Amino acid sequence: MKKIFAVTMMLIIAFTMCLSATGCTPAEEGGESGEYNLKVWCAELDQTMVEEMLYNYELANPDNTYNWTVQTVGEDVAGTRVISEPTTAADVFSFASDQLGALVNNNAIMAVPTQYYSTIADEQISIAEVAAKYNNQYYAYPYTYENCFLYYNKDLLSADQVKSLETLISANTGAEYNIGMDMDDAYYTSIFLFTAGMELFGADGQDVTDVDIANEYALKGCQYIADLGSKAKFNSIAEEEQATALKNGNVAAIISGPHMVEQFKTALGSKYAVAKLPTIKLDGKDTQMVSFSGVKLYGVNRNTKYPEECAKLAAFLANYDNQYIRLTDREFCPTNLELYAEAENSGVQAVEVVITQAEYTRLKPAFTQMSSYWTPMGTFLGGVFKKTQAASAWQGQLETIEAGLLGN
Amino acid sequence: MTGSSNKASRFFANVGNKIAGWFRNFGRSFVGFFRKIPTNLKKFGRKIADGFVRFGRNFAEGDAGVRCSYFIMGSGAFAHGQIVKGLGYLAIELLFILYMAFNGVGSLAGLVTLGTNFTYTYYDVDLGTGIEVNVPGDNSMLFLLYGVVAVIVVFAFIAVYLLNIRSAVANYKDSVIGVKPSTFRQDMQSLFDKKFYILLLVVAFAGVVIFTILPLIFMILIAFTNYDSAHPETSGFTWVGFENFIKLLGSNDLSSTFFPVLGWTIVWAICATFLNYFLGVGLALLINSKGIKGKKIWRLCFVLTIAIPQFVSLLLMRSMLSEFGPIMNLLVQLGFPRTNWFETASSARLIVISVNLWIGIPYSMLITSGILMNIPQDLYESARIDGAGKFKMFRKITLPYILFVTGPYLITQFIGNINNFNVIYLLTGGGPFGELSQGAGSTSLLVTWLYSLTNDTGNYNLASTIGILTFIICSIVSLITYRRSSSTKNEEDFQ
Numbered sequence: 001m002k003k004i005f006a007v008t009m010m011l012i013i014a015f016t017m018c019l020s021a022t023g024c025t026p027a028e029e030g031g032e033s034g035e036y037n038l039k040v041w042c043a044e045l046d047q048t049m050v051e052e053m054l055y056n057y058e059l060a061n062p063d064n065t066y067n068w069t070v071q072t073v074g075e076d077v078a079g080t081r082v083i084s085e086p087t088t089a090a091d092v093f094s095f096a097s098d099q100l101g102a103l104v105n106n107n108a109i110m111a112v113p114t115q116y117y118s119t120i121a122d123e124q125i126s127i128a129e130v131a132a133k134y135n136n137q138y139y140a141y142p143y144t145y146e147n148c149f150l151y152y153n154k155d156l157l158s159a160d161q162v163k164s165l166e167t168l169i170s171a172n173t174g175a176e177y178n179i180g181m182d183m184d185d186a187y188y189t190s191i192f193l194f195t196a197g198m199e200l201f202g203a204d205g206q207d208v209t210d211v212d213i214a215n216e217y218a219l220k221g222c223q224y225i226a227d228l229g230s231k232a233k234f235n236s237i238a239e240e241e242q243a244t245a246l247k248n249g250n251v252a253a254i255i256s257g258p259h260m261v262e263q264f265k266t267a268l269g270s271k272y273a274v275a276k277l278p279t280i281k282l283d284g285k286d287t288q289m290v291s292f293s294g295v296k297l298y299g300v301n302r303n304t305k306y307p308e309e310c311a312k313l314a315a316f317l318a319n320y321d322n323q324y325i326r327l328t329d330r331e332f333c334p335t336n337l338e339l340y341a342e343a344e345n346s347g348v349q350a351v352e353v354v355i356t357q358a359e360y361t362r363l364k365p366a367f368t369q370m371s372s373y374w375t376p377m378g379t380f381l382g383g384v385f386k387k388t389q390a391a392s393a394w395q396g397q398l399e400t401i402e403a404g405l406l407g408n
Numbered sequence: 409m410t411g412s413s414n415k416a417s418r419f420f421a422n423v424g425n426k427i428a429g430w431f432r433n434f435g436r437s438f439v440g441f442f443r444k445i446p447t448n449l450k451k452f453g454r455k456i457a458d459g460f461v462r463f464g465r466n467f468a469e470g471d472a473g474v475r476c477s478y479f480i481m482g483s484g485a486f487a488h489g490q491i492v493k494g495l496g497y498l499a500i501e502l503l504f505i506l507y508m509a510f511n512g513v514g515s516l517a518g519l520v521t522l523g524t525n526f527t528y529t530y531y532d533v534d535l536g537t538g539i540e541v542n543v544p545g546d547n548s549m550l551f552l553l554y555g556v557v558a559v560i561v562v563f564a565f566i567a568v569y570l571l572n573i574r575s576a577v578a579n580y581k582d583s584v585i586g587v588k589p590s591t592f593r594q595d596m597q598s599l600f601d602k603k604f605y606i607l608l609l610v611v612a613f614a615g616v617v618i619f620t621i622l623p624l625i626f627m628i629l630i631a632f633t634n635y636d637s638a639h640p641e642t643s644g645f646t647w648v649g650f651e652n653f654i655k656l657l658g659s660n661d662l663s664s665t666f667f668p669v670l671g672w673t674i675v676w677a678i679c680a681t682f683l684n685y686f687l688g689v690g691l692a693l694l695i696n697s698k699g700i701k702g703k704k705i706w707r708l709c710f711v712l713t714i715a716i717p718q719f720v721s722l723l724l725m726r727s728m729l730s731e732f733g734p735i736m737n738l739l740v741q742l743g744f745p746r747t748n749w750f751e752t753a754s755s756a757r758l759i760v761i762s763v764n765l766w767i768g769i770p771y772s773m774l775i776t777s778g779i780l781m782n783i784p785q786d787l788y789e790s791a792r793i794d795g796a797g798k799f800k801m802f803r804k805i806t807l808p809y810i811l812f813v814t815g816p817y818l819i820t821q822f823i824g825n826i827n828n829f830n831v832i833y834l835l836t837g838g839g840p841f842g843e844l845s846q847g848a849g850s851t852s853l854l855v856t857w858l859y860s861l862t863n864d865t866g867n868y869n870l871a872s873t874i875g876i877l878t879f880i881i882c883s884i885v886s887l888i889t890y891r892r893s894s895s896t897k898n899e900e901d902f903q
Contacts, residue, residue, distance in 0.1 A: 003600060006608060014611045077864065084637040084866020087547065107527065107643060111540045176746065184751075184842070238731065238748065245732040302529065302542050303642055311539070379842040 036309055037067045041081075041090035044072040045262060049329055053322050057313060064309075075296055082301055083108045091304040092314050095140075097131035097295040098364040104134045105368055110300040110307055112138035116315050123320075127363055128335035130206065131295035134366060140297035141318035144332040145340075147361045148191065148291035149353045151264045152253035153246065154273040162253065164286060165278040169233045173252040176235075180245065181255040183225075183236030183385045186378035187292055187364075188255060192228075193221035193381075194290040194362055196282055200373075205365040211405045214398035220282060222384050222394050229385045236385060243267040261331050261350045274349050276357040293361035295335060327351060372404035437888050466577050477576035481569060484576020488583060492592040497572045504565045512558045519555025522548045522633070523644045549641035552633070556626050560617065630872040637866035645869075652873040662870070665846045665857075670881075672757070673853045676832075677825040680764050685818060687765060688772025689810060693802075695773075696780045707777065710770045718767055722834040725763045753843060753850035756836050760851055764831050772814075779813050780806070815893035822889075823882045829855045854878050 042050040047070060054068050071090065073081055079099025082089040083106045095103070103109040112120065112132075120132050120141065128142035152162055156173040169178050181188050190200075197217035202210040228234050237245055242260065245251040247267035254264070255277065265272050277289035298314040300307065316322070323339050326332035331350040334340050343351045364370070380397050383389035389397065467478055473487030482497030504512075523546025530541055579589050590598070599607045631652055639645040656666045695706045713721065728735050731748040740746050749755040783806065791801050832838060838852035838860065847860040854874055861871040 003604060006604075007600075010608055010611050013615075017611070017615055080637065080865065084640055084868075086640050086642045087549075106638065106640070107529070108640075110529075110542065113539045176740070235746075238751070241731045241748075244730070248732060248737070250732050250737075302540075303527075303544065304542075307542065308539055375842075375845070382842065 034064045035067075036064060036306055037069070038092065038306065038310070038313065039069040039071065039090040040313075041071050041073040041078050041093035043075050043094065046094075046330065047072055049325065050317070053317055053325065056321075057316050060316070079103050079108075079299075082299070086301065086303045089301055089303075091301050091306065091310045092298055092317070093301065094143075094296060094298055094317075096364075097140075097142075097297060098366050098370060100131070100134050100139060100297075100299075100366040101368045101370075103299065104137075104139055108302055109139050110302045110304070110311070112141070113308070113311050116141070116311065119315060119319070123337055124335045125337055125340050127293065127358075128295050130204070131363060131366070132297060140299040141314045142295045142297045142335045143318035143323055144296045144326060145293065145335050145354065145358070146258045146296070146333060147293035147354055147357050148188065148255055148257050148277060149350075149357050150253055150255055150275045150277055151246070151260070151268075152273050152275065153249070153268055153271045155271045156249070156252040159273075159275065162275045162278055165280045165289070168253060168278055169231055171252075175249055175252040177237075177245075177251040178233040179253040179255070180235045180237035180242065180251045182239050182242075184238070184378055184382040186374050186381060189225060189381035189385070190377065191255070191277070191289055191291045192224050192280070193218050194292075195280060195287055196221035196224065200362065201365045201367060205363045208367050208369070211402055213405070214395060214402045218398055219394055222381070222398075223391075224280060224282065225381055225384045226387065226391065229387055236382075258331065258333065258350050258354060274353045276353055277360065288360050290360045290362060291357065292364050293358065294364045369405050369407060373401065376401045376404060433892065434888070437892055441884075441888055441891075463573075466573060470577060471580050471583075474573070474576045474580050477572055481572045484572065484579050487576075488579040488589040490579070490589055490592065493575075493595065497568070500565070500568055504561070507561065511554075512561065515551075515554040515558035516562075518546075518551035519558065521551070522546075522646050523551050526644050527642050544642060546644060547641050548633075548635070548645045552629060553626055556622060556629065560622060560625075627872055628876060630868050631876050633869055635868045636870065640866070648869075652869050653877075656870065656873055656877065661845060665844045665848050666874075668844055669848050669852050669854055669857055672851070673826055676757075676761070676828075676851075676853060677822055679761050680768065680825040680828065680831075681818065681822045683761065684765060684768035685772050685814075685821070688769045689776045691769060691773045692776035692780055693806075696777060707773075710773055713766060713770050714774075718830060719834055721767060722763065722831060725766070726835050729759060729763075750836055751840050753840060756840055756851050760831060760835050763835060764828075767831070775814060775817065776810055779810050783809050816890065819886050819889050819893070823886055826853070826878065826882055827855050828853065829859065832856045833859070 040050065040054065051068070051070055054066070054070070058064075058066055073090070073093070075094050075096045078090075078093045078095040079102060082093055082095075083102060086108055100109070117138060120129055120138050124132070124142055125145065128145060132138050132140050132142050150162055153175075156175055157168065157171060157178075161167050161171045165179070171178055183189055190198075193213075194200075198213055198215065198221060199210070199217075200213060201207050235251070237251060237254070239256070239260075242251075242254050242256065243263040244267070246254060246264060254260075256264075277291060279286040279288050281287070298317050300310040300314050304310045320336050320339060323332075323334040323336050327334050327339065327343055327346065327348060331348050333351045333354040334343055340355070344355050346352065380389065380401065384394065467475060471487070473484040476483030476487070477485075477497075480498070481501040482494035485491075485494035485497060525545040527545040528543055530543075582589055632647055632649060633645045634648045634651070635641070635645040655662050657663055691710065694700070695703055700706070727733050729749055730736070731746065731750075736746060736749075747755075749759055787805050788801055791805060796804070832851055832853050833856050836849070836851045838849035838856045840851075841849040843850050844852070846857075847865055848857045852860075855878070858871045858874045858878075861867040861874070
């Protein structure tokens with residue numbers, strides 16, 4: 001009896017094992033035409049919105065059946081993930097423009113079919129058109145433009161006080177710190193170098209041979225950062241701490257990008273206000289701060305089974321209607337020319353301020369060489385701010401980073 | 409005065425000798441472990457040689473059935489009337505030949521090349537839509553996987569083949585002494601009777617091979633390829649030999665990350681294990697000592713931390729200790745300057761070690777409490793009568809007892825801490841970053857670095873190499889310490 005029981009148990013185990021093994025095999029690919037199994041990657045906060053857009057896409061294409069898989073993968077890493085896991089990555093993915101170079105060089109992204117050229121070339125703002133292009137070929141469908149600006153607590157600071165960083169720092173806010181930003185991230189600290197006149201891959205960031213970052217302008221920016229380090233009312237605050245600090249009134253203003261809108265709005269409530277970046281005093285002259293800017297785009301995985309359908313879907317997700325949904329739902333600045341013009345006076349604060357700041361920005365270069373910029377520059381400027389980098393060593397450090405960018 | 413200082417110096421000399429002795433012994437067993445390797449290898453080699461000799465001798469000495477079974481499997485069974493068994497062997501041979509002909513040989517060749525056709529794209533002008541057409545090439549990852557499967561199939565076949573010869577020889581020997589070979593029914597019955605364990609284990613064994621051994625071989629082999637983000641499976645990766653090991657251990661950018669991470673991993677494992685252990689023992693002793701009221705309540709208090717899921721406590725601690733968290737706010741109100749503890753390496757390391765105490769101490773306290781309550785009281789009584797002091801009783805009775813029982817626990821804890829992913833990942837995420845390159849931070853352990861190499865940067869080959877190195881370190885440490893622990897050496901002593 002016992003033995004029969006044991007054998008039955010064994011057979012059950014064997015059976016479940018076989019079941020689970022067959023369960024692991026991938027679902028049948030849509031055999032008949034008109035059936036598509038598509039995987040889409042988007043940012044975590046965008047998931048519901050994207051699912052709605054996909055539903056609209058289904059309605060617009062009633063002849064086809066779609067099986068969607070929507071996964072949340074941050075736009076900052078989506079490109080890297082598509083490169084390293086091409087066969088399991090999404091068919092259509094949202095990514096930040098600075099990853100385009102790596103995607104193209106690793107054959108991970110499909111070029112835009114000619115029929116969609118005009119939607120990019122003629123219907124988008126020029127910076128988005130530039131960001132969608134690599135080696136003179138369109139590779140992705142832009143849908144939002146972003147840069148850095150100032151978030152502040154309007155109970156503690158007035159609109160006049162946030163016009164200049166010096167006034168802002170010397171204002172009597174009663175908060176522990178008047179202003180904070182992440183001084184370990186080169187995306188933010190580069191602001192001071194750009195403001196002082198440094199250029200990265202040329203004025204428009206498109207000339208891969210033009211690397212001159214170890215110059216007097218960069219040193220001037222470093223000096224300003226070092227001076228900030230000794231100001232008691234200015235503090236480096238890591239991104240994940242910023243919302244709490246604003247909420248508790250520890251800090252009165254933060255420099256960051258539009259990806260923090262939701263968090264900061266909740267943190268500040270009725271005290272929430274935004275403004276373009278303040279000016280800083282360089283050589284006795286008030287100079288407008290210049291930040292990096294970026295574009296987010298939809299790309300199509302080169303290894304997708306349905307290139308035509310994916311291109312259509314990516315173009316759809318980036319079209320006027322969906323940019324409008326993003327503008328109203330998430331306060332994303334559109335890249336569609338027409339919508340961009342409308343957004344300027346839309347009353348959506350975060351978008352209006354992005355547009356005001358737009359003329360003082362540098363597009364994040366898409367060259368793969370940038371991978372030897374972010375971490376070294378972030379560490380170096382963080383050290384300058386914390387005074388662990390002696391002023392005499394700055395030139396040498398900048399030259400090292402420059403050599404890295406040139407690939408030496 | 410001089411007497412007491414003499415006593416103290418003698419005590420310290422004693423302790424010093426003990427420590428030196430421990431290291432000497434450790435060194436000796438370490439050397440011994442490696443010295444035994446050649447002898448063991450020789451033994452292994454001799455066994456294999458013996459096998460080949462037997463293989464040849466059986467062919468020479470066997471009857472026609474035995475000789476035929478070298479080429480046509482099952483002949484030995486047919487020759488002695490075991491039709492079903494013979495058909496089974498024959499079927500396996502035919503299936504194997506078919507598999508090899510249609511699939512196996514290709515898979516084995518694929519294992520060598522890992523794919524030769526690479527992905528390419530072209531513009532389809534005829535389509536008119538300007539769509540880029542992608543022609544997928546060989547998928548190196550699948551080549552590797554099928555290759556490993558083929559190798560396992562070949563080994564399984566060799567095992568069955570040898571079994572076939574062995575049963576043919578047995579049949580022949582039986583016939584010589586006049587024993588009738590077993591019928592199929594008898595064989596089946598013995599599976600339910602004498603060989604019941606085989607019947608039960610066959611499924612488990614197959615499961616282990618398919619779900620554990622096969623993936624393990626697959627992952628280990630990745631360490632010898634260039635499978636990283638620059639060589640994903642679609643564009644084809646290939647064998648590179650020991651290049652990844654050289655990269656990690658040689659002198660370059662990677663090794664200047666690997667060794668600091670390894671160093672911190674070991675420091676962390678030692679601190680996390682021994683601090684937790686001794687503080688837990690201390691706590692248990694304190695609660696267990698006479699004159700403490702409400703022992704159960706105290707124990708409950710500390711055990712409550714186990715009731716909260718570990719990751720919840722860790723995330724809570726993280727936000728409590730953060731730059732604008734409640735603890736820092738309190739300190740600022742008391743007049744301390746605001747600092748971000750997670751920003752500097754030393755304070756971040758201190759935090760992970762001390763938060764880990766919160767999580768680890770209750771476990772070792774629980775275990776030692778149990779042991780303490782089981783130490784026979786008469787031992788202490790007789791010691792007291794003999795005039796032993798409290799410290800002496802602890803050293804001679806309590807400590808040996810505890811160490812005897814918890815020795816293996818200590819070793820598993822140490823290994824567990826080397827691979828302690830949760831605490832580091834949830835508290836600091838490996839940060840602060842900046843001092844080290846390649847995605848590792850100042851509190852990164854080898855495992856968390858491995859995680860970021862696979863998940864963030866897609867360097868599967870390096871991750872696999874680190875996994876192998878971690879395994880080597882863990883196995884050496886645990887083998888040596890386990891063999892040296894008194895639980896193994898004096899297994900019979902414990903009553």
